[in-house]
Amino acid sequence: MAISDSDYGALRQEVFRWGAGKEELKALPSLPSETQLRAVFEALESFWETNRATLKAQMDAAAGFTLPLQLARKIGVAWLRSKMGRGG
Amino acid sequence: MATHRMDIRGPDDLLESGVYQDRVGNQITAAAAPSVGSQLALLLADGGTDLGWYGEFLVPKNYVGTPKIVIRGILDGAPGASDTLGFGFRKRAVANNEAADGTFDAEQAVSSTIGSSGSAHSDEDEVELSITLTAGDYAVDDSVYYYLYIDATGTSYTGNFLLTGAYFEYADA
Numbered sequence: 001m002a003i004s005d006s007d008y009g010a011l012r013q014e015v016f017r018w019g020a021g022k023e024e025l026k027a028l029p030s031l032p033s034e035t036q037l038r039a040v041f042e043a044l045e046s047f048w049e050t051n052r053a054t055l056k057a058q059m060d061a062a063a064g065f066t067l068p069l070q071l072a073r074k075i076g077v078a079w080l081r082s083k084m085g086r087g088g
Numbered sequence: 089m090a091t092h093r094m095d096i097r098g099p100d101d102l103l104e105s106g107v108y109q110d111r112v113g114n115q116i117t118a119a120a121a122p123s124v125g126s127q128l129a130l131l132l133a134d135g136g137t138d139l140g141w142y143g144e145f146l147v148p149k150n151y152v153g154t155p156k157i158v159i160r161g162i163l164d165g166a167p168g169a170s171d172t173l174g175f176g177f178r179k180r181a182v183a184n185n186e187a188a189d190g191t192f193d194a195e196q197a198v199s200s201t202i203g204s205s206g207s208a209h210s211d212e213d214e215v216e217l218s219i220t221l222t223a224g225d226y227a228v229d230d231s232v233y234y235y236l237y238i239d240a241t242g243t244s245y246t247g248n249f250l251l252t253g254a255y256f257e258y259a260d261a
Contacts, residue, residue, distance in 0.1 A: 005240075009135025013106060016133070016165075016248055018114075026117075026211065030168040030203070031246050034134065 001046040003038070011041050093158060093255040094148060096234070097130075101143040104237075106135055112250055115164050116212050129161065129250035132238045138176060140237025147181070147230040150260040155221040157196075157236065158255040165247025166211040167203040173249065174199030174242020177219050179234040181226050192235060196221055199242030215249070218257070232256075 003011075015021035025031055032040070059075070060066050067075070103109075110131050112118060118125020132139060157177050167173075178192035198219045202209040209215055226232065236254060 005136030007136075009106060009133075009137065009139070012133065012135060012246060025247075026165055029166065030171070031165040033168055033171065034136075034244050034246050037246050038136075 001042055001049055003042055003045050008034075008038050008041060012037060089152070089259050089261060091154070091257060091259050092148070092150070093257045094145070096143060096145040096157075096232075096236075096254050096256050098143060098145070101141045103130070103141045104139055106139055107132055107141055110250075112162065112252075115248060115250055116162065124162070127252065129252050132161075132249045132251050133247070134238050134240050134243040134245065137240050138237040139240070140176075140235060142233075142235050144231060144233050145256060147226050147228055147232060147256075148258070149228055151226060151228050151258050152261050153223040154257075154259040155223055155226055156257040157219040157221060158253075158257050159215075159217045159219075159236075159251065160253040160255075161215055161249050161251040163202070163209055163211060163213050163215055163245075163247060164250055165245075167209060167245050167247070169203040169205045170201060171203040171245040172199050172206075172243055173202045173215065173217065173245045174239035175217055175219060175237065176239035176242070177221070177234060177236050179225075179232050181230040181232045183227060183230055188231070188233070192233070193225065195239070197239050197242055199239065202245060211247075226258075 016025065056072055059072055108131055109128055111125065112127045112129045113125025115131065116125065159175050174197060176195045176197040178195050180190050180192050182188050196219050198217050200207060200217055202215065238249060
């Protein structure tokens with residue numbers, strides 16, 4: 001799923017920060033090209049758009065009630081941060 | 089005849105969103121201080137669209153011709169073999185009593201292969217690129233209002249470019 005130039009720019013800037021991906025990018029023999037980097041971002045975008053409704057339904061089913069969307073998002077972000085912080 | 093380089097950056101430069109000044113040492117793995125890490129640079133990158141700053145300079149009294157814009161800076165990240173780095177320059181050069189406002193002239197640009205299949209620059213190397221300008225567009229004492237930017241069309245390099253200098257190069261009599 002295509003992303004806009006501004007979304008690409010914002011993501012690229014985010015990843016090129018120390019602690020957010022820069023160490024790993026600088027350790028590569030060469031940086032990925034814009035085409036490669038954009039394709040990675042678009043793969044994430046596609047996965048998210050394809051699966052987010054299913055994920056929300058599974059979270060609601062697990063909770064036994066319909067989670068407010070903002071709460072579900074924040075739980076998801078907290079989980080992702082925790083998981084990635086553990087090297088997951 | 090001599091060739092001169094005049095710094096065109098100044099305190100009234102307007103940086104586009106996403107462009108900012110930073111210590112070089114915050115971006116690269118700098119050597120022990122004092123080193124280049126303690127310098128201030130302007131952080132530019134190809135964010136999918138052109139990205140740079142707006143500024144203004146005066147054409148010097150001894151200007152005769154052969155104008156160029158010279159960009160100097162440091163690569164932050166190893167370029168791929170065929171990666172390119174490009175800059176664009178758009179301007180409006182006006183004399184006293186001439187209408188200052190108006191759409192800038194068409195882009196003049198440079199794009200260079202900085203990876204191993206071109207100039208073979210490496211991570212944290214110094215880079216110089218030059219944009220050749222049109223001599224007749226400039227006259228002594230003109231105010232040159234300009235937009236200088238990383239040209240998204242001419243750039244495939246995805247790393248940061250730590251700009252340390254931008255100059256108006258010209259020949260005198």
